[in-house]
Amino acid sequence: MARARTGGEAVKIYVTSVLVDDQRKALQFYTDVLGFQAKRDVPLGEHSWLTVVSPHAPDGVELLLEPDAHPAVKPYKEALVADGIPAASFQVDDVRAEFERLSSRGVRFTQEPVEMGEVTTAVFDDTCGNLIQIVQM
Amino acid sequence: MSDVFKALADPTRRAILDELADRDGQTLFEICGRLAGKHGLGSSRQAISQHIDVLAQAGLVETRRDGRYKFHHLNTGPLRHLTDRWLAPEPEEKP
Numbered sequence: 360m361a362r363a364r365t366g367g368e369a370v371k372i373y374v375t376s377v378l379v380d381d382q383r384k385a386l387q388f389y390t391d392v393l394g395f396q397a398k399r400d401v402p403l404g405e406h407s408w409l410t411v412v413s414p415h416a417p418d419g420v421e422l423l424l425e426p427d428a429h430p431a432v433k434p435y436k437e438a439l440v441a442d443g444i445p446a447a448s449f450q451v452d453d454v455r456a457e458f459e460r461l462s463s464r465g466v467r468f469t470q471e472p473v474e475m476g477e478v479t480t481a482v483f484d485d486t487c488g489n490l491i492q493i494v495q496m
Numbered sequence: 497m498s499d500v501f502k503a504l505a506d507p508t509r510r511a512i513l514d515e516l517a518d519r520d521g522q523t524l525f526e527i528c529g530r531l532a533g534k535h536g537l538g539s540s541r542q543a544i545s546q547h548i549d550v551l552a553q554a555g556l557v558e559t560r561r562d563g564r565y566k567f568h569h570l571n572t573g574p575l576r577h578l579t580d581r582w583l584a585p586e587p588e589e590k591p
Contacts, residue, residue, distance in 0.1 A: 441566045442541070443523020469565050470526045471519070475533025482525065490525075 376423035379487035385424040445492035454495040503554035516570035
């Protein structure tokens with residue numbers, strides 16, 4: 360008999376991904392500009408298994424900078440970007456401070472900081488074909 | 497003119513105008529976030545998109561493409577003469 364799905368089994372997120380148009384450019388943006396740390400860089404033919412982590416949690420969830428070469432991906436990304444919909448959401452301590460810091464480095468925001476009750480959010484372009492939301496809560 | 501009254505008749509569409517007045521030039525995602533977060537309006541993105549279409553037909557909202565992004569802007573022009581029909585002209589001051 361199968362074990363019950365609720366309660367006992369621990370399923371854990373260890374990696375999640377953003378689909379990037381150029382892995383090396385993405386690595387530079389996600390580390391140098393955003394402040395993530397490089398974690399794994401394993402060559403796999405044309406591309407790599409390339410992940411970054413938060414400096415606050417080097418053993419935590421990894422962000423995979425995944426190639427967007429599949430033909431279905433580009434129209435999908437373009438449609439999300441046109442409507443301002445982020446591909447991923449990251450937590451920061453102070454959205455306004457990050458907005459100032461990233462703007463001063465030339466990062467383009469499609470949504471400036473908006474306070475909605477307890478939560479403040481903003482959305483910027485990751486230069487790899489995605490919008491990214493930052494959240495303070 | 498009837499398009500303007502129809503557009504203004506709906507509370508969700510008035511909330512969209514309120515938020516664009518707060519900050520002009522928003523993506524669909526931002527408008528949806530503001531409606532849900534600040535007004536408790538949990539309509540689908542598609543429904544909000546249709547509301548924006550009604551506002552655009554009335555000339556109250558303009559959608560502009562900026563590179564890969566699409567932003568929505570408020571145009572208050574159609575509101576300016578809404579009440580001319582009923583408001584009497586201001587009486588001229590007597591010398």
